[in-house]
Amino acid sequence: MTDTTIISPMTGTPTASPFIVARHIAKAFGGAQALKDVSIDLLPGEVHGLVGANGAGKSTMIRILAGLNHPDAGSIEIDGQTTNVANAQAAAAMGMSFIHQELAFVPGMTVLQNIMLGVPKPSRLGLTDWSAIAREVAPIAKRVGITAPLNASVKGLSTAENWLINICRALVRKSRLIVMDEPTASLSASESEKLFTIIRDLSRSGVTVLYVSHRLDEILDLCDRVSVFRDGRSVDEFSRAGLTRQKLVESIVGKGLDETVKPVRAEMSREVVLDVADISRLPRVKSVSFALHRGEVLGIGGLVGAGRTELARLIYGADRPDGGSMTLSGKAFRPKSPSAAVKAGLGLVPEERRAEGLVLSKSVLFNLGLANLDSLVSGKFVPLLSRKRQAHMATETIKALAIKTQGMDQPVGRLSGGNQQKVVIGRWLRREPDVLILDEPTRGVDIGARGEIHKLIRQLAQSGMAVLVISSEPDELPDLCDRVLVMAEGSVVRELSGDKLSRNAIVEASYEVTKQGVPA
């Protein structure tokens, strides 16, 4: 398959009759009214932005289009015909493909098998002809930015690469509509750029793209029209002309919002809490050294696959280093498991909230309690849990982080993505570790909550915590951090602070290694 075959040759203009019209859609889950009244229409060849706060109903609307949920009320017309999207197969048959917010890949399979998941495959004598498929898929995979060999297992791949696989799958299907639910949340700048180019190409050739993101700059940059959801209703629809970030923010939040809260930086203490010396785990982390001070927010930037997550896991005892040493508050620190690290005073907010952060079937209260169990028990001899303490802890945290939930007993798997993220962070607020590592803390978090989380991180630092923040979003780190390390190919290539700390400096440093060939 070549590029031209993916993209249907028809060239539509935004003035053509709508491809999909959804009217007055409502949907409740149990007692929760996820969608109250949503209407949206998608024109052939347009890039349609969809924005809204966490829990506004974006993903639910998308799941309805995908045939995964069925609306309680309202109608969907496709090409002017009222339709009932019965299931995912029906959606595919209608020419829609989806990149859902929850990653869809099968861990035991290869990259190519995952790309072809659910896609009709050519066969010879009933046997799948994989070499033919590989020939067709390879150029698309390259264009999307998948560097791993197609026959590699997806097990060792990063989140970002798994996202690219999902994107690649949508391209391989010849679809009239591609829906992307926060595709860039896990991508770093360079992958994002590649994706934008692809989206523009798709649009040019008449494919409709429905694009959900909390990164408003992307939305403004990319979209022809933007729909805004708030509390389960579609409240606004803008076209690109004359749309400003300010307008968009107001519409999302329902009121004005001062986004420019530059965190106040306290006088940084010189007391080193965590000292990392020459830590390696080849080939992903190569001899990394740095010191983390009390009250400091240290950022780690870089491209996807630079080894930041792996570094965090090494510090946290989740993986074992091949070399190097660490000290924590002056004492040798060599955790043999995360539980040892937690006892020593560390905390981690992992990158993958659903897979690594939460027990999805359990309540918000349960999940918030997990790192704080010692403080929730009463009784000297039998460590019985005190429901009162649990409830108190949960109420406080829910309030502090403005977690949108029906109550503390709601299963956390039913919260929207951003609110799930808040629960993982909330777990550590109460425990107050000496060192808190946050891996992509604002992934999928809406613009309002993002500000709150940033504020919170600063507060934690001010109260004496040492905070390590990993982020692939170059915009995030300069505002938030006192100091930023940039990693590339497993090594720290640059330390930025003070005036030198800027978005551009981080991006530039990220490519350092690739330019020089050999890391420092």
Next chain:
Amino acid sequence: MSDISVSGRRLTPQMKAGLGIFARYATILGLFAMILVFSLLSPKAFPTLGNFTNVLNQASLAMIIAGGLTLAVIVGELDLSIGFAASLHGIIVTGLIVHDKLPIPVAVVIVVALGALIGLVNGFIVTKIKVNSVIATLGVGTILTGFAFAYSSGVPIVAGVPEAFLQLSLGRWLFGIPNNIVVMVVVLGALWTLVERTSLGQEIQAVGGNAAAARLAGIDVDRIKILGFVVSGMCAALTGILLASRLGSGTASAADSYLLTAFAAVFLGSATLRDGEFHVLGTFVGALIIAFGFNGLNIFGAPTFSQYVFQGAILIVAVGLSSLGRSLAES
């Protein structure tokens, strides 16, 4: 999500809420409905205090072993060794009492400790050597059968079993409540408290819910899994001891068949009150359904073949009602 909901009418939110509640209580309703039907069919023999006490007494052993198994499955593992282990424990406890002339309490304590040890071995093989729990516990169970045979040469230990040991399970407590029931209530009560009301229980549930997340939240996952196996092993030991006391002998493979009964109870229980999660109270209800089903069908005098058919159907219907209600409620 069910295909059933696609067809035709949509359910109102009220109907869905109702279905959700129905789903939680469907297995319990099923139990009561079953008791009601049997009471109508055999009004003289079935619904008597005596019969209910008997059923509970009889079911106590299965409940204890199933209660232990519940902990193993909560932490996300299967323990297939319990039946074989209980058989071995029955032989060893009688052996210790009859051949080694140990006082009964000492023998009981030793055997329960042995149960814990077997659990420890299972847990070690699963967590440290990382053998899938199906293979690990099947392997250990097979080895235990070999030990049972080696210890007893296959001959039941009968002669000289003291009456006091038989009284362990045949005796009665205050108000004439059989000892077995007392032990069962104590064991299940302790397990329930452990899982639902202690911080250790939260860790146990977290490990079962998402081991990776539990690990990163600072929980020692291996330790908790081993604990699950140890509890399961100790409960198997208790059941083995009580069975030997009830039979008056230590007999190889006497308890093997508890394996399937315990699994049925545990999985039946997972449809009770909660959404497909394993829990101690559910296991209790599951074991009750199985015990009353067997007893009621027998008293009614159903022919053997129809007893099997009904028993199978009871399992499916009890869980099916609840699952169907739930999937409609969430559609």
Next chain:
Amino acid sequence: MSDISVSGRRLTPQMKAGLGIFARYATILGLFAMILVFSLLSPKAFPTLGNFTNVLNQASLAMIIAGGLTLAVIVGELDLSIGFAASLHGIIVTGLIVHDKLPIPVAVVIVVALGALIGLVNGFIVTKIKVNSVIATLGVGTILTGFAFAYSSGVPIVAGVPEAFLQLSLGRWLFGIPNNIVVMVVVLGALWTLVERTSLGQEIQAVGGNAAAARLAGIDVDRIKILGFVVSGMCAALTGILLASRLGSGTASAADSYLLTAFAAVFLGSATLRDGEFHVLGTFVGALIIAFGFNGLNIFGAPTFSQYVFQGAILIVAVGLSSLGRSLAES
């Protein structure tokens, strides 16, 4: 991740790569090591073409039923009905031939279709009524046992079984290869091709690997799961038929014990070549290990108790080597 790697020396990447390869082949190495040991212990009787054919012949029935079970577990479900189903099939096929005087091929086709139907029922209960597969298949299995009793009143069907039916499993093919082996090779070959080489097989693997992802990718998960149960049911029917032919009678509960053997084979196989995934080739190797273990210990004449101990140990060691190698490689 293993605590074992904590102690002392760190492994170099080369050593890790080596361990990774070792892990893939450890079960197969274990099989060969076992064959070698038995060959040294019983040099005259064990390592002969005749004995190896014999072992493969014996293992064929277990391999067929385990091959079917493999599909059920690949799609992420357990099928506990297979043993009971195979027993019923054995009774029905002899009944159809002896009592209803049907030609053998017709009887065989009817019974295999019945196996598919049972699989369909299992699949329907699991996917549409959303009953956990443990309960669903245990329930269906219990019901089938009832049917087996109803059909035969529990009495084996013996008289009048025609020689031609016995020849189904006792007969030999070209070069004197026993029919059972031929059937087994055809069935496992077909299953392997289905799973590994067709696009349906991709869907089967995807459903098992991550059902939610498969659903999002537009795969009809329910259909695939039902397919898994149907294949499992058909293989159970084949095994039941061949067993009846081998025993020369249709006997209630004759095949019940295949359940555990099949599970052991399937889970043993999941440690073979792949990283804890179920696959047809692995199941074949797993069944071989079990069969050679039984045969070698028999021929060597180990005392009964140690046969159990070794059989259990073989399971654990075969998987343990592989798991340990893997976890060290990934440490």
Next chain:
Amino acid sequence: QDKPLLGIVSISATEANNVRYIQGATKAAEEMGWQVNVVDAAGNADQANAAIQNFAQLGAGAIIDMVFPFSSIGAGLDAAGSANIPVVTWGGGLGSTVAATNGSGGPMAIPVVETMVKQMDGKGSILALTYRTGEVCRNRETQMDEILAKYPDITVTKNEVRIPGYFEDGAQYANAWLASHPAGNENLAIWGCWDDPAIGAIGSLRAQDRSDVAVYGINGNAQALENIKNGYMTATAWQDSFTEGYNMVKMLEEIKAAGTGWTPKAAEVAAVLVTKDTVEAFIAEHPEAIQ
């Protein structure tokens, strides 16, 4: 090394009577200078066939099939037949190419059932715990049916027990049956087609303090004898499986000597009825029975 091999395939090497039989067979084999190899098929007929095939493969001198009916070891008999190895059964019946059998066990039921009927005065209710899949149990059930046909005032409830699980099944069936048969109304008896299900039922009786029900077993295993001594079981028929095993192995020499001229035969050893009155004397005479 070159001693002739006696292969024994046992249905359950952990069942008391099987063990006694194996002991008797082993003793005789030692006297004859044979070596013995026992395989436990754990109730699995297919495993039994495999084990017989393995013995045939090994060139065994003779093979004993314990309790698996000849009708379920077709493939094994086939393999042994082609290797000219005689197969004898204990409780497996005479048929196909089986050379000899004993322990058929069916007639053992007669004295027990007759005692039971007599003690019930020909009226009342019986709970019969049966196991039709087993040849021996089925024969015993038939014997019981024939006798009871003469007593219209006796009602029989039959329940099938499972293997494994016979203790638990015996207990549960007893529980249910007792619930609809309260004490004092009529003569009650529980009959097991072998001792173990009856012993399971005794557990229920004792748990409910029901001493009005007479319990009968067959085989006379140590536990049954113990229960008779203690008054919980009324009667059983002791099967001298040790002697059966011993005699059978001794007969193997004749069978092998006769070769193709051998006529298959049953060589039964008489069973002994044991009741409360005779149990002491019996144990004095057969101390090995309770070991």
